[in-house]
Amino acid sequence: MDKFNDIESFSHGYKQFLSACKTERETAAKAAEMAKAAGFVPLDTVQALHPGDKVFTLYKNKAAALFVIGKKSLKSGMRLLCAHTDAPRLDIRPCPLYEKDGLGMLRTHYYGGIKKYQWTTIPLAIHGVIVKKGGERITVSIGENENEPVLYISDLPKHLSAEQAKKPMGDGINGENLNLVAASLTAEEEQAGLSLQQKLLALLNERYGIDEADLLSAELEIVPAGKARDAGLDGSLIAAYGHDDRSCVYAGLQAILHTDTPEHTAGLLLLDKEEVGNQGATGMKSHLLENLTARLLRLLNEDEPLAREEALEHSQMLSADVVLAMDPNYSQCFAPGNTAHLGHGPAIVKYAGHFGKKDANDANAEFLALLRDVFDEAGIRWQTGEYGIMDLGGGGTMAPLPAQYGMETADCGIPLLSMHAPYELASKADVYEASRAYAAFLASDKDIEQYQ
Structure with a gap:
């Protein structure tokens, strides 16, 4: 004992x-x-x-x-x-921001040996640093606290995945599909002329005081959100x-x-x-x-x-x-x-x-x-x-x-x-x-x- x-x-x-x-x-x-x-x-x-x-x-x-x-x-x-x-993780690319089909997205580049499909449809967090011109260092962490939003990589729904399912497992998701859903617009925001890129940049500026150029000197890593947990009915293992x-x-x-x-x-x-x-x-x-x-x-x-x-x-x-x-x-x-x-x-x-x-x-x-x-x-x-x-x-x-x-x-x-x-x-x-x-x-x- x-x-x-x-x-x-x-x-x-x-x-x-x-x-x-x-x-x-x-x-x-x-x-x-x-x-x-x-x-x-x-x-x-x-x-x-x-x-x-x-x-x-x-x-x-x-x-x-x-x-x-x-x-x-x-x-x-x-x-x-x-x-x-x-x-192993995903890294935010130096020029990550884009918008497509009504969603604001962030481009990533995977780091290390991953099975790409495992990184879709799970809650993800951003950790890292941004170093501004002049040397100011900003520590970034979004998605670990319950009151913070998480990020997400989508996958095809089962209803539309017949062709995807025919591919070898390693090809079902390719690296260029590992893009993060980062923002959306309401109809009211669209009517007001707000773009998704503007919205994302405004959020980053409000929270961290940065602009898009500051992402060029950043190391922002995408990792699974959440804490290490006991695993197994007997609690003898740790999932993390x-x-x-x-x-x-x-x-x-x-x-x-x-x-x-x-x-x-x-x-x-x-x-x-x-x-x-x-x-x-x-x-x-x-x-x-x-x-x-x-x-x-x-x-x-x-x-x-x-x-x-x-x-x-x-x-x-x-x-x-x-x-x-x-x-x-x-x-x-x-x-x-x-x-x-x-x-x-x-x-x-x-x-x-x-x-x-x-x-x-x-x-x-x-x-x-x-x-x-x-x-x-x-x-x-x-x-x-x-x-x-x-x-x-x-x-x-x-x-x-x-x-x-x-x-x-x-x-x-x-x-x-x-x-x-x-x-x-x-x-x-x-x-x-x-x-x-x-x-x-x-x-x-x-x-x-x-x-x-």
Whole structure:
């Protein structure tokens, strides 16, 4: 019963986190807020670092990193977790406004791997920022409060969908159909000569003080409206938008926030753009990890030649990303005996990738043995998983990128049903147990050499 109460308490905080963090900016900002509340200090404000020090950085408002300085030299390697702050969504286009057939519409561009038909006929919210000329920043959130309107993408009624129904499922809705219904006019408004574009712009100007040109320097994201909810008659699951990958973000945050003076420096990287290939200044393909390592070495007075390369090569990382869970409605799509199940803990994934392990990290057996020891000694309930039947598709994670430094890397994440859907399903017990697993890993002093 005590563990049940722990899981429920943990899940309550997680649901609040999910409901508040619908975008990469909101997720990174919340991580920084939680770090500061837990005694972490901004990395930019420190002049030197010592064992036990806790620092964080918020990078370009979309990524964050937290570190707890360990007892051993940074050159002996770090224990790192890496999760991503972004999730599949729709983005408002730079020139979105148009009117057609009596309705005011907003054009969108989908972000990441979505099933387009899943985004029609559900309540949607706008989250994001508008940066005006001169630098004024305006935060936008419409559709989350009960007294606010939501947005909506229409679909053909059943009565007219005979031709649509003949198409393959992936072609039933195309990207150019994902336009938001944003306004309508009454007969009185039409008689007064008001246009839909004028009405929309007047609404935006009244609420946010912006004009149409300001949308050119905006990042406005369309996400499912509403809060994370308990799911299942027993309430053991959580239905929400963004479990991928904010379940691992939250589990990692709770792990590092409760880490005190580990043997090796512990770090949590929360990076953007994973869903579109890890590109850009805030993605894993950037040089952020290298730059942060160099800064830590300088503040530790360890920045001699090749120290950065040595620190990265000797590090160990868990790519904290979600994994597919067995779905009894589609069990023929999952590999028997090699698929994660809800409620059985986080899953270690040796390899992801597509069609014959293409683009996979394929973790080393030695590192997997080390992780088995770490988790078993800490009493963690864990499992293994793959990305389904090998010729049906697959998936990718950040794991291959840090592995390029020579560090030991493996995927370890939370199983989900309906991954990349507007609402995904996760087990409360799995999110809780993943945090325990991540904490055990961050505290580990096991050296890969003893397994080689």
